Structures are given as structure tokens and as C-alpha cells.
Amino acid sequence: MLRHAFRRCILVIAMPIALACSGGSVFGYSSGPPDGFANDPPTFMNCTTCHRDYELNQGAGELAVEGLPPAFAPGTVYPLEVVLEDPGQQRWGFELTVLDAADEAAGTLAVVDPVNTALSDNPDSEADYLKHTLEGTYEGDPGPVSWAFEWTAPDVPGVTFYLTGNGADGDFTSNGDYIYAVAVELMRDEGTAVQETSWGRIKRLYRK
Numbered sequence: 001m002l003r004h005a006f007r008r009c010i011l012v013i014a015m016p017i018a019l020a021c022s023g024g025s026v027f028g029y030s031s032g033p034p035d036g037f038a039n040d041p042p043t044f045m046n047c048t049t050c051h052r053d054y055e056l057n058q059g060a061g062e063l064a065v066e067g068l069p070p071a072f073a074p075g076t077v078y079p080l081e082v083v084l085e086d087p088g089q090q091r092w093g094f095e096l097t098v099l100d101a102a103d104e105a106a107g108t109l110a111v112v113d114p115v116n117t118a119l120s121d122n123p124d125s126e127a128d129y130l131k132h133t134l135e136g137t138y139e140g141d142p143g144p145v146s147w148a149f150e151w152t153a154p155d156v157p158g159v160t161f162y163l164t165g166n167g168a169d170g171d172f173t174s175n176g177d178y179i180y181a182v183a184v185e186l187m188r189d190e191g192t193a194v195q196e197t198s199w200g201r202i203k204r205l206y207r208k
């Protein structure tokens with residue numbers, strides 16, 4: 001009896017997973033790139049693995065994270081945005097992860113726009129990847145485009161935001177797309193470090 005119930009249970013769980021997976025392959029890659037293509041260590045893989053018409057950062061576009069503070073305060077939630085522009089292009093995508101000095105997941109990424117962004121929330125210290133959804137490719141939009149998200153800062157000395165962006169031509173293939181990669185380093189806000197710097201500056205002022 002029990003074993004029978006168990007088997008039913010497995011079926012009930014496995015069926016939707018199988019369906020979800022086959023659904024994913026029907027939609028293809030533009031519904032969200034695979035994990036590990038944010039030009040992040042240790043592999044430093046990026047979208048040019050498949051979108052390979054142009055070299056990395058060869059286009060005339062620009063990719064950035066906006067809203068970052070000069071230094072982060074542990075536990076603070078920062079509303080941020082990935083912003084991408086590329087004149088002449090008309091479909092878009094990105095992937096982002098935040099790692100500490102040991103290349104482990106740093107802080108907590110959170111989705112605030114589930115229509116246009118999705119998060120691969122991987123276990124423990126494994127890197128998490130925020131990325132565009134199918135809707136979030138903003139088909140036909142001349143840009144600049146942006147994807148909003150939140151990041152809760154960890155209590156570590158420093159982190160790096162690794163991100164890649166695709167300024168695509170919107171032809172539903174991996175051809176004709178410009179890929180960009182950016183890495184932004186950010187340090188923890190040390191109250192004392194600010195004082196040290198200003199004392200150093202005062203001494204230098206007196207010396208001349």
C-alpha cells in the first residue's frame with residue numbers, strides 16, 4: 001500500500017518537471033541563457049561561446065549596473081538595474097552573478113520583475129545567476145533597455161559583479177549579436193577606512 005502511494009507520489013512530482021524541461025527546449029535559448037555565462041571565474045565563459053559572429057566587447061554598445069553605492073553596507077538591500085544599449089540592435093539579453101574573493105556567491109540576489117527576469121538560485125555557496133526571460137528580451141525595442149533587481153549585501157570585505165549582455169539583431173538566431181562583458185568590483189564600507197584616508201590627505205597637504 002505504502003509503496004504504491006510512494007510510486008504515485010514520484011509520478012506526480014516527476015511529470016511536471018519533465019514537462020517543464022521539454023517546454024524549455026521548445027522555447028530555446030532566448031528564453032534565458034544557461035548558467036555560467038556571465039564571464040565569471042573560474043571558467044570566464046560568456047555568450048560568445050554560441051553568439052560568435054563578433055569578439056567580446058567589439059560592438060558600439062554599452063553594458064552597466066546602475067545604482068551601485070561607492071561601498072556597500074552589509075545587510076543593506078540595494079535596488080539595482082542592468083542597463084544595456086547598442087545602436088541599431090533590437091533584441092536584448094543579459095546574465096549576472098555576484099561573487100566574493102573566493103569566487104563564491106556573495107550576498108543575495110532577488111527578482112523584483114518576474115516578467116522580464118529570472119533567477120537560478122543555486123544551492124549553498126554556488127554562484128546564482130540572474131538573467132532575462134523570453135519576455136525580457138524586449139523584442140523590437142531599440143533600447144537602451146534595463147532589467148531591475150535587488151541585491152542584499154553580505155558581510156565580506158569585497159565582491160565583484162560579473163555580467164554579460166547581448167545586443168541582438170532580433171533574427172531569432174545566435175548570429176549578428178554583439179556580446180558585452182563587464183566586471184565591477186565593490187568594497188565593504190569601512191567607517192575607519194574613510195578616516196584613515198582623510199588623515200593621510202591632511203598629512204600630504206602639510207608636507208608640500
Ligand code: HEC
Pocket residue numbers: 027028029030031033034037038046047048049050051091092093094095137164165166168169170171172173174175177
Ligand atoms: C549554448 C549556446 C548559447 C549560449 C551560451 C547563449 N546563447 Fe543566446 N541563443 C542561443 C541560440 C541557439 C539562440 C537562437 C535560438 C533562440 O532564440 O532560442 C539564442 C538567442 C538569443 C537571443 C535572441 C537573439 C535574436 O537575435 O533574436 C538573446 C537575446 C540571447 N540568446 C541572449 C543570450 C545571452 C545574454 C547569453 C549569455 C549570457 C546567451 N544568449 C548565451 C544559444 C546560446
